[in-house]
Amino acid sequence: MKATTTITAQPGTTASRTPRQEGIVKEAIGLTDVKTLRARARQGIEDGAMTAGYKAKAETVIKLLNDALATEIVCVLRYKRHYFMATGISSLSVKGEFLQHATEEQVHADQLAERIVQLGGAPNLSPEGMLSRSHSEYVEGESLVEMITEDLIAERIAIDSYREMVTYVGTDDPTTRKVLEGILAQEEEHAEDLASLLKELGPQAHSHDSNR
Numbered sequence: 001m002k003a004t005t006t007i008t009a010q011p012g013t014t015a016s017r018t019p020r021q022e023g024i025v026k027e028a029i030g031l032t033d034v035k036t037l038r039a040r041a042r043q044g045i046e047d048g049a050m051t052a053g054y055k056a057k058a059e060t061v062i063k064l065l066n067d068a069l070a071t072e073i074v075c076v077l078r079y080k081r082h083y084f085m086a087t088g089i090s091s092l093s094v095k096g097e098f099l100q101h102a103t104e105e106q107v108h109a110d111q112l113a114e115r116i117v118q119l120g121g122a123p124n125l126s127p128e129g130m131l132s133r134s135h136s137e138y139v140e141g142e143s144l145v146e147m148i149t150e151d152l153i154a155e156r157i158a159i160d161s162y163r164e165m166v167t168y169v170g171t172d173d174p175t176t177r178k179v180l181e182g183i184l185a186q187e188e189e190h191a192e193d194l195a196s197l198l199k200e201l202g203p204q205a206h207s208h209d210s211n212r
């Protein structure tokens with residue numbers, strides 16, 4: 001004989017609330033009720049990740065991200081130049097650092113471009129005006145110390161501008177903020193690396209400079 005099973009409803013806590021009560025609870029803690037969320041998501045579906053709940057000024061955020069993108073690309077180019085041009089015994093470890101930074105700046109550029117697209121914008125990768133859109137400069141430098149110094153200055157500029165962008169975005173766009181904060185943390189590491197390289201090279205490098 002086949003056993004029969006009886007399914008009994010579990011006395012749940014939320015299940016016992018009416019949709020109206022649910023709405024009141026959500027409203028009390030500042031959340032949007034399910035009905036409104038669902039209705040909003042259906043509107044402007046072609047906007048992809050951009051929903052009606054997006055609070056920041058997308059146009060401004062896209063502009064800021066594009067300026068940061070130009071900065072990253074200029075940084076990639078400067079680090080690549082330094083990587084290929086660094087010579088001398090003390091350049092061996094420094095070259096590795098330059099190359100690693102170049103690779104990481106490229107990852108930052110890609111993250112920014114990705115976010116720009118998610119926000120409904122287009123990444124500006126045009127070489128025209130790249131340097132004037134960039135926050136940091138492209139300085140080639142002659143000696144190893146000059147190269148590292150210029151890179152450190154560029155990193156310090158990037159740190160300040162990312163910090164300002166994080167403050168501007170605030171809580172209006174948590175995803176962009178997370179991207180910016182991740183990049184900011186890595187720029188701080190870069191600056192730290194360069195500062196210790198400068199210290200290591202210190203006296204030896206300066207005597208080299210004075211011989212030029």
Ligand SMILES: [Fe+2]
Binds near residue numbers: 072187
């Ligand atoms: Fe970067």
Ligand SMILES: [Fe+2]
Binds near residue numbers: 075158186187
């Ligand atoms: Fe960096």
